[in-house]
Amino acid sequence: MAPNTGTLISDTQNIELGELINKGIAYAIIVAGFLSVVFIFIGGISFILSGGQEEKIKQAVSTIRYAIIGLIITILAVVIVNALGKIIGISTTDYISFSKIVEMIQDISKSLKGGAGGQDSLR
Numbered sequence: 001m002a003p004n005t006g007t008l009i010s011d012t013q014n015i016e017l018g019e020l021i022n023k024g025i026a027y028a029i030i031v032a033g034f035l036s037v038v039f040i041f042i043g044g045i046s047f048i049l050s051g052g053q054e055e056k057i058k059q060a061v062s063t064i065r066y067a068i069i070g071l072i073i074t075i076l077a078v079v080i081v082n083a084l085g086k087i088i089g090i091s092t093t094d095y096i097s098f099s100k101i102v103e104m105i106q107d108i109s110k111s112l113k114g115g116a117g118g119q120d121s122l123r
Contacts, residue, residue: 025078025101030108032074039067 043063050056078101 023104027108029074029078029101030105032071036067036071039070040064043067 040063043060046063047057047060050060
């Protein structure tokens with residue numbers, strides 16, 4: 001039996017290693033960005049609801065600080081791995097291309113935005 005075209009198994013067999021790594025990194029950056037925003041909001045709400053209690057204010061500020069630091073580390077990780085690969089002589093650009101990651105993030109956001117619009121246009 002031949003595998004069906006368009007299934008998850010057949011699609012994963014056609015993906016190259018570099019494309020798979022770039023997609024994984026793109027999704028990781030999206031998740032890290034989303035979680036960062038969520039924790040910044042949680043820290044902001046905690047700050048507002050602290051009622052002037054110094055301990056709660058410190059906890060809210062540290063939540064916001066660590067959320068921003070986490071996002072920066074996630075983005076810098078891609079840049080650092082790419083730079084170290086160039087220094088050592090390993091061609092990481094075959095696997096990790098920042099421009100391709102940004103392009104994939106844009107494609108993912110377009111498909112998420114266009115997903116609802118595509119259904120409306122069918123009606």
